[in-house]
Amino acid sequence: MSISLALAYYGDDFTGSTDALEFLSRAGLKTALFIEPPTPERLATYSNLDAIGVAGLTRSMAPDVMEQTLRTAFVELRQLGTRHVHYKVCSTFDSSPIVGSIGKAIDVGQEIFQKSFIPLLVAAPSLGRYCVFGNLFARMGIGSAGTIYRLDRHPSMSKHPVTPADESDLRLHLAKQTTKKAGLLDILQVVKSQESIQNAVTSLLQDNAEIILFDALYEEHLLPIGELMDSYGHPQNPLFLVGSSGVEMALGKYWAKKGDLQPVTSWPNPGKASPLLVLAGSCSPVTSGQIVWAKANGFSEIVLDAQQIHDHATLGAGLSDYVQKAIDQIRQERSVIVHTAGSSAQQGITLSSEKLGTALGLIAKEVVRQTSVKRVVVAGGDTSSYAARAMGIEAVEMIAPLVPGAPLCKATAPGSSLDGVEVNVKGGQVGAEDYFGVLLEGRVF
Incomplete structure (x- = not known):
C-alpha cells in the first residue's frame, strides 16, 4: 500500500x-x-x-x-x-x-x-x-x-x-x-x-x-x-x-x-502441537459438541467449579488445584480441556465473563510456564478478551488459517510465559465438531 x-x-x-x-x-x-x-x-x-x-x-x-x-x-x-x-x-x-x-x-x-x-x-x-x-x-x-x-x-x-x-x-x-x-x-x-x-x-x-x-x-x-x-x-x-x-x-x-495488494493464497503448515491446552468459557451448543468430540478422542477434561471461580479469581486463591491437574495430564502427553461444563447454570450462579475469562487466562499462563505446551486454544467470545489480558498478551499476528474465522496466531507477551506461544481463539459458534482435533493437528484448510 x-x-x-x-x-x-x-x-x-x-x-x-x-x-x-x-x-x-x-x-x-x-x-x-x-x-x-x-x-x-x-x-x-x-x-x-x-x-x-x-x-x-x-x-x-x-x-x-x-x-x-x-x-x-x-x-x-x-x-x-x-x-x-x-x-x-x-x-x-x-x-x-x-x-x-x-x-x-x-x-x-x-x-x-x-x-x-x-x-x-x-x-x-x-x-x-x-x-x-x-x-x-x-x-x-x-x-x-x-x-x-x-x-x-x-x-x-x-x-x-x-x-x-x-x-x-x-x-x-x-x-x-x-x-x-x-x-x-x-x-x-x-x-x-x-x-x-x-x-x-x-x-x-x-x-x-x-x-x-x-x-x-x-x-x-x-x-x-x-x-x-x-x-x-x-x-x-x-x-x-x-x-x-x-x-x-x-x-x-x-x-x-x-492491484494495491497481492492476496496470500498459500500458508506454511504449522503442523501438530501435542499436547494441546484448551480453555473453554463458551456455553454455545457448538462448543459443547466440540468438547464431547474431544473427550471421545483422547482429550482429558478438567471441570471448574463455578462457585469457586465466582468466589476466587486469583491463582493463589482457588485455581492452583486446577493448574496442577492440567500439568499432571500434560506431562502424561494428554491434551487438556478446562471448562465449567455449565456448572454455573446448574448451581444458579451468575459467573461474569471477566471472572471466568481471568481465571482461564491465569490457569493457562501458569500451565504454560511449567510445561512444554506450545499451542493454546481459548473458546468463548465473551471470555477470551479477559483471558488474553490475564495471559499477559500484548499483540498477536497470524501464522496460518486452520478454521475460517479463527486463525492460528503467534503471541507477543513481554514478561509472560505466553511470549512466542501459538494461540487460537474462537467464538462459541465457530468450527465443526472436530475443531480441537484440527487445532491439535495444525492442518491448514
Whole structure:
C-alpha cells in the first residue's frame, strides 16, 4: 500500500478481532492485533505494518462504560493517519440497549469522525452470515455445514445468555440502541452497476439516512461495497465503518482488484502441537459438541467449579488445584480441556465473563510456564478478551488459517510465559465438531 496504514479496527471482543486479523492477512496486509491501542513508540517496534487492530471488551460493557472506552480509543486510532477506522462487531450482531450496544458505538464514532454517513456491513458469506432485505441469517457453526437460520430463530443466538437475538431486521435491532436513521442498500441494488449503487447511496442520504446497511448474499457482492466504502476514506479524514469482518473482506477484495495488494493464497503448515491446552468459557451448543468430540478422542477434561471461580479469581486463591491437574495430564502427553461444563447454570450462579475469562487466562499462563505446551486454544467470545489480558498478551499476528474465522496466531507477551506461544481463539459458534482435533493437528484448510 502507498499509505502507512490502510485500516485500523477496534474489535468488541477478542475472537471477533482475530477474525478481522485473518481476512486482512489473507488480503495481503501485514497486520498486528493489539490488546490495547498501541502508542506510536510501541507501534514503531512492529515493522512494516499495513493495518492494526485492537481487541476490546465492549461487547460485555454497559453503554456508559462503552462511551468512555470508545471515545479514547477512536481518537487514538484516528490519529494514526489511516484511511479507515472500523468498529468490528460480531457477525451475529451480539448487542442490546444495555450490553454491548452497537448503537452507542455508532453515536460515539459519528461524534468523533463527523462523516456524511456510517456504512454498516454485517454479512460475511464465507463465514455463513447473510443479510437480505435488512434481515440477518446465520449458519449454525462457522466453518461447518450447519443449517442456516434467520437470526431470531437461530437455536443458539436466540437463546444467548447475555444478548439473545429477538429481531433479525438489523434496522429495527439498531433502533432500540440509537436514534440515528438507518437506510438500506438492499440485495437488488447491490447487484447493479457501481454508478447505480452510488446513486442509491446518494438517494438514501437525501432521505436523511445517517447509517446505511448493506445487504450481501454471495462473496461477489462484497467487491462493489468495498469500492464504494473506499471512495470515502482518507488518511486525514478517515471513514468510520461498523460491521463484521465482512468490512475487511470487502475492502481487501477491492484493493486486490486495483492491484494495491497481492492476496496470500498459500500458508506454511504449522503442523501438530501435542499436547494441546484448551480453555473453554463458551456455553454455545457448538462448543459443547466440540468438547464431547474431544473427550471421545483422547482429550482429558478438567471441570471448574463455578462457585469457586465466582468466589476466587486469583491463582493463589482457588485455581492452583486446577493448574496442577492440567500439568499432571500434560506431562502424561494428554491434551487438556478446562471448562465449567455449565456448572454455573446448574448451581444458579451468575459467573461474569471477566471472572471466568481471568481465571482461564491465569490457569493457562501458569500451565504454560511449567510445561512444554506450545499451542493454546481459548473458546468463548465473551471470555477470551479477559483471558488474553490475564495471559499477559500484548499483540498477536497470524501464522496460518486452520478454521475460517479463527486463525492460528503467534503471541507477543513481554514478561509472560505466553511470549512466542501459538494461540487460537474462537467464538462459541465457530468450527465443526472436530475443531480441537484440527487445532491439535495444525492442518491448514
